[in-house]
Amino acid sequence: MLQIVNLKVEIEGKEILKGISLNVKKGEIHAIMGPNGSGKSTLASVLAGKDFGDITEGKITYMGKNLLEMAAEDRSKEGIFLGFQYPTEIPGVSMVNFMKTALNEHRKYRGLEPLSSSDFLKLMREKKDLVKIESGLTNRSVNEGFSGGEKKRNEIFQMAILEPKLAILDETDSGLDIDALRIVANGVNQLKTPENATIVITHYQRLLDYIIPDVVHVLYDGKIVKTGGKELAVELEKKGYDWIKKDVDIVSYG
Amino acid sequence: MQRVYPKFCIFVCYLFGLNTINGTITGFHLLALGGLRFNTMREEMGKEQDKLISKVTSGEYKYGFYTDIDLDIIPKGLNEDVIKQISAKKQEPDWMLEFRLKAYKAWLGKKMPEWAHLNIPEINYQDIVYYAAPKQKATMKSLDEVDPLLLDTFNKLGIPLEEQKRLTGVAVDAVMDSVSVKTTFKETLAELGIIFCSFSEAVREHPDLVKKYMGTVVPYTDNYFAALNSAVFSDGSFCYIPKGVRCPMELSTYFRINAAHTGQFERTLIVAEDDSYVSYLEGCTAPMRDEHQLHAAIVEIIVEKNAEVKYSTVQNWYPGDKEGKGGVFNFVTKRGICRGENSKISWAQVETGSAITWKYPSCILRGDNSTGEFYSVAVTNNHQQADTGTKMIHIGKNTRSIIVSKGISAGKSQNSYRGLVKMLKNASNARNFSQCDSLLLGDECGAHTFPYIEVDNQTSIVEHEATTSKIGEDQIFYCNQRGISNEDAVRLIVNGYAKEVLNKLPMEFAVEAQKLLEISLEGSVG
Amino acid sequence: MDNREATIKRFSDLLRDNRNRIEKNSAGLLNSFREEAIKQFAELGLPDRKNESYKYTNLEPWFNANYKSYFVPEAADFRAAENFKCEVTDLDSYNLVLLNGFPPRYNGIMAGLPEGIWVGSLTEAAERYPGIVEKHYGKYAHNGKDGLIPLNTALASDGVFVYMEKGITLHKPIQIINLVHSDGDMFVQHRNLIIVEDNAELPIIVCDHALSPQKFLTNAVTEVYVGENAHFDILRVQNEHNNAAKLTHTFIHQEKSSHAVSNNITLHGGLVRNSTYHRLNGEGAECNAFGLYFTDRWQHVDNFVSIDHASPNCISNQLFKGVLDDYATGAFNGRILVNKGAQKTLAYQKNNTILLTDDAKMDSKPQLEIYADDVKCSHGATIGQLDEDALFYLRSRGIDKNEARLMLMFGFAREVIDNIHTEALRERIDELVLKRLRGELSRCTTCTINCDK
Known part of the structure; x- marks a missing residue:
């Protein structure tokens, strides 16, 4: 589904991603872990098509297409969903109008008729239950005045409506208490099918207790320094990132 | 911290x-x-x-005392002759006199600005002494030759002119009435190639530099008071920081009005070459008198590539008594230009004195990535009036400016912030943030905010916030x-x-x- | 003779030469103000850019053009206007059509209105109810620095008069459809007077349209008296063409515990200058001044707002937002004046503008002038562009760039629109604004004239 080959990204002259290669197949859940500043969020933003920094090298192929040539909105319509670490507040734009516009753009892309208002509202109600989002929230402006937890649940709610093929969840667990974490994880798990794939980006292992990854990658200093099964996350939690750093630093000095 | x-x-x-x-x-x-x-x-x-x-x-x-010292005075009044006399007394070259006369002509053609939120009584420009110098020997070999009364004056003000008091670590140029009395630490600075001397001395010793820079930031045609100053200015400070030099000490000018009926018209010129840095301080006081005294100064700052100038002022001219009698009229044009890339000018001012303050230290941000800062506290009490603020003119790309203004009004005073933020067409990605707060103490004073924001560029962002409260x-x-x-x-x-x-x-x-x-x-x- | 003096002379002559014609068609009361007004105009002249409150707006080209007519002495021929359908007409309201500044005359009171409300011609009212009109006419339109106001007093012969008796509440708004239509370039001046007595409630909508492509210059003065505990709400929707200039001066005088809202929504117009004055004359009065402006091509919109806190315990709130496209220019002049003794004042002011192109230009001048200490006042102004992060967020959900920009602009405008409390009206304005942003709104839906040369 997604192949990243030797991706290098510079921001303001500083190399943030130093050659990332990654292969995600449908039905898989990948976890990308790493300490702060290792480049996790940069990778997520690059995949979603945010216009920043320079891609100096590398290739990203998604469903057989060159992802880097696609506009952000086309990536979305092709099924890529980014759950933002810090969802943007957009005053004045109501959630309903926002999601309806987005969904109908997706439908148009697939050659479907736009959803009627009543059908859309029905769909919203249905999906709201999934993440236990209060109905009041959908009447407000996008993310405006939402608490941290509400913002994250809102991201999963949008994911539920857009039904992506590849979901990238950037630190979706940060700032969540244990109940909210369970709700979010539960939502993600319910949306999981053999046809779609998920990349979970996280700092801690605790989210991976609920969303069980098939593959775990450790990102450090712009490179994937270790790849393993779900047990790698557990080991990492036990030994901390210093363990990885030490390893890498020894390698680079040795 | x-x-x-x-x-x-x-x-x-x-x-x-x-x-x-x-x-x-x-x-x-x-x-x-x-x-x-x-x-x-x-x-x-x-x-x-x-x-x-x-x-x-x-x-x-506290600084209201008067020093009874012998003075060399040009009698009251303003005309071409007086200007020629000033120039002659200062043994100026012809080009300087020409500059003065041109400025005088420009001044005659100008009107007093009326746009400020100030109530300015009529000023009789013929009733002012434009030149009053403490009598002292033409050249002084050592401090012993400085009139002890004068030294005493500055000691009383807390400004030690004896260099043996090295502790102070500040090089001071002390200006009393019309002339620079003494500049300290000159030799130490000279070793680094830094020129720090009185303006008159600079005209004599470094005419090329003065000619090159004087009037380039504040032309004599700029405004009424700038024209007046350019015609009659008597002294001031000159400061030149050569390429790559970080000035190791604060440079400071101390201004003192002493004589009666005297106006003070000094000008300061600071030039910072590429990669240099200087921090400059300015302080001022005047005796208590019943009549108003006029102070009209010019400060010009030129900052080249990667250089930085920090200019701090504590303005404490005599504000007049509780009934609003007397006090200094302070009309000052201060402006700096960031000529080179990555250059920076930072103005910090604490304005507590003067009966009337009319002052807008400004930055012309011409070099790409240059930065302008303006931090101001202006306090008015009793019958004081202040109209002060800044102009940030963004010309270069990625230029940044920040304005923080804190006004405090008490008594029957009027305190206004007036500022302009202008983003020119080519100032792409320029940013400004302004915060202008006013605090009111008492129900008979006024606090006013007059920001002007002019944006001619899509990629720039200007944000202005202001609050007024007690x-x-x-x-x-x-x-x-x-x-x-x-x-x-x-x-x-x-x-x-x-x-x-x-x-x-x-x-x-x-x-x-x-x-x-x-x-x-x-x-x-x- | 310089330009300024030439203009003064031109308009003074105009009055002198045509005084009989103007006065014949107007009321004695209005006529009695003309002499003094023309003197005042002669002193002030036209406001030029040296005038602080016109610093960013150049009126000269509009005043130096040659108009076929400079005043309209006779009541208008309404036949041309009959077929006009205003964008906001499907709203349930009492409609009054003004043509070239003239209300229909000789019908007396507008039909269908409840008891206690009078809507019609000011000139007629001055004759019918001299006591009431005399008490208020010329009492509130004061700005010692703006020559356009005495110019209007000198030359206007009629306009709208609205009177609400004490305690009367009008649930349906009165809609004034303000049309200009002529076969030659025209300078229009009209004068309106609105009186809302104690405890009464009056919502008004004003729609400005130009029906023919001629050059129009309108200079309109409206005086409003809002009595104790009364409510007044005026929403103006401006949709003229690029060859039309609209100068409005609205003076709202508010008594104790009154509440007034003014809202100017500018969709199109060559030059628009809205001066809105709220004077909070009695304790506990509250006012909201809103504005929303969209400009493109070479259009220019200038909103001038003056809030005069003359009494303690009053609240004022200003919110002005706009989007400038192409070569358009905009200006905002906001002023909060808190007079001595106006303690416990709360006054807020906000102006936000988005520039869509490098050629658009915005000047903003939010000002506070405060002479009382127990106050809370603030103002904020921003000029910038659409939020890049928000744009990316929308695009990452599959919304294409243009649509996303549109949504953001619309979202930006919502803050003003949300302050319209009548739901049906709010929805209409929503639609209008959205149409405007999509470029689907010409000066009016039936327009076939290409007035952008």
């Missing part, structure tokens, strides 16, 4: 009349000598602050509940309010400014 101090400046406790609290200050010195760390000093400063607050009981102007009653109550009196509570709150700006001043200046703030507001708290 995160402030970085230039190496030498922490010693200076002398500027301005700290004689009132001598004991503490001496201790301060010893501490400094003992090489104690900065945080210790901060603690000390905290105690200092408490003492200051408790000490202030009468808000008299001191929060709940804040005072909170202090009361903890046993702090009303008066002290107000002082604490006012200090906190001004902190953001005071923190931008070199420390010794900040202490002074804080004290001034309190004195200025004396008697305004009910």
Whole structure:
């Protein structure tokens, strides 16, 4: 589904991603872990098509297409969903109008008729239950005045409506208490099918207790320094990132 | 608390009349000598602050004395002859006289600006002495030749001109009435190639530099008072920092009006070449007199690539008495240009004096990535009027500016912020943030905000915020509940309010400014 | 003779030469103000850019053009206007059509209105109810620095008069459809007077349209008296063409505990200058001044707002937002004046503008002038562009760039629109604004004239 080959990204002259290669197949859940500043969020933003920094090298192929040539909105319509670490507040734009516009753009892309208002509202109600989002929230402006937890649940709610093929969840667990974490994880798990794939980006292992990854990658200093099964996350939690750093630093000095 | 101090400046406790609290200050010195760390000093400063607050009981102007010294005076009046006499007395070259005469002509064709929120009584320009110099020998070999009365004057003001008092670590150019009295530390600075001298001396010794830069930032046609100054200016300071030099000490000019019926018209020119840095301080006082005195100055700053100039002012001209009698009219044109890339000008001012202040230290941000800053506290009490602010003219790409203005009005005073932020067409990605707050103490004063924002560029962002309010009653109550009196509570709150700006001043200046703030507001708290 | 003097002379002559014609068609009361007004105009002249409150707006080209007519002495021929359908007409309201500044005359009171409300011609009212009109006419339109106001007093012969008796509440708004239509370039001046007595409630909608492509210059003065505890709400929708200039001066005088809202929504117009004055004359009065402006091509919109806190315990709130496209220019002049003794004042002011192109230009001048200490006042102004992060967020959900920009602009405008409390009206304005942003709104839906040369 997604192949990243030797991706290098510079921001303001500083190399943030130093050659990332990654292969995600449908039905898989990948976890990308790493300490702060290792480049996790940069990778997520690059995949979603945010216009920043320079891609100096590398290739990203998604469903057989060159992802880097696609506009952000086309990536979305092709099924890529980014759950933002810090969802943007957009005053004045109501959630309903926002999601309806987005969904109908997706439908148009697939050659479907736009959803009627009543059908859309029905769909919203249905999906709201999934993440236990209060109905009041959908009447407000996008993310405006939402608490941290509400913002994250809102991201999963949008994911539920857009039904992506590849979901990238950037630190979706940060700032969540244990109940909210369970709700979010539960939502993600319910949306999981053999046809779609998920990349979970996280700092801690605790989210991976609920969303069980098939593959775990450790990102450090712009490179994937270790790849393993779900047990790698557990080991990492036990030994901390210093363990990885030490390893890498020894390698680079040795 | 995160402030970085230039190496030498922490010693200076002398500027301005700290004689009132001598004991503490001496201790301060010893501490400094003992090489104690900065945080210790901060603690000390905290105690200092408490003492200051408790000490202030009468808000008299402390610098109101007059020195009876022999003067060389050109009689009252303004005409071409007077200008020629000034020029002759200063033994100026012809080009300088020409410049003055052209400026005089320009001035005759101009009208007094009326747009400011000020009520300015008519000024009789023929009733002013334009040149008054303390008589002293033409060239002085040593300090012994300086009139002891003069030395005494500056000592009284807390400005030591004896270089053996090295502790101060500040190079001072002291200007009394029309002429520069003494510049300290000249030789030390000369070793680094830094020129720091009186303006008159610069005209004689460095005519090429003066010719090259004078009037390039503030042309004599700029405004009424700039034209007047250009015609009659008597002295001032000149400062040149060569390429790559970081000036190791604060440079300071101290202005003193002494003689009666005298106007003070000084000009300052600062040139910072590529990769250089200087921090410049300016202070001023005048005797108490019943009549108004006119001060019309020009400051020009030129900053080249990667260079930075920090200009701090504590303005404490005589503000007039409680009934609004007397006081200095302060009409000042201060402007700097960031000519080179990545250059920076930072203005910090504490304006507590003058009957009328008309002053807008500005930055022309021409070099790409250049930065302009303006931090101001303006306090008005009794019948004082202030109309002050800044202009940030963004010309280059990625230019940045920040404006923080804190106005405090008390008594029957009027205090206005007036500022312009202009983004020109090519100033892509330029940014400005302005915060202009006003605090009102009493129901007979006024606080006004007049920002002008002009944006001609899509990619730039300008944000302006302003608030006006009186001191929060709940804040005072909170202090009361903890046993702090009303008066002290107000002082604490006012200090906190001004902190953001005071923190931008070199420390010794900040202490002074804080004290001034309190004195200025004396008697305004009910 | 310089330009300024030439203009003064031109308009003074105009009055002198045509005084009989103007006065014959107007009321004695209005006529009695003309002499003094023309004197005042002669002193002030036209406001030029040296005038602080016109610093960013150049009126000269509009005043130096040659108009076929400079005043309209006779009541208008309404036949041309009959077929006009205003964008906001499907709203349930009492409609009054003004043509070239003239209300229909000789019908007396507007039909279908409840008891206690009078809507019609000011000139007629001055004759019918001299006591009431005399008490208020010329009492509130004061700005010692703006010559356009005495110019209007000198030359206007009629306009709208609305009177609400004490305690009367009008649930349906009165809609004034303000049309200009002529076969030659025209300078229109009209004068309106609105009186809302104590405890009454009056919502008004004004729609400005130009029906023919000629050059139009309108200079309209409206005086409003809002009595104790009364409510007044005026929403103006401006949709003229690029060859039309609209100068409005609205003076709202508010008594104790009254509440007034003014809202100017500018969709199209060559030059628009809205001066709105709220004077909070009695304790506990409250006012909201809103504005929303969209400009493109070479259009220019200038909103001038003056809030005069003359009494204690009053609240004022200003919110002005706009989007400038192409070569358009905009200006905002906001002023809060808190007079001595106006303690416990709360006054807020906000102006936000988005520039869509490098050629658009915005000047903003939010000002506070405060002479009382127990106040809370603030103002904020921003000029910038659409939020890049928000744009990316929308695009990452599959919304294409243009649509996303549109949504953001619309979202930006919502803050103003949300302040319209009548739901049906709010929805209409929503639609209008959205159409405007999509470029689907010409000066009016039936327009076939290409007036952008």
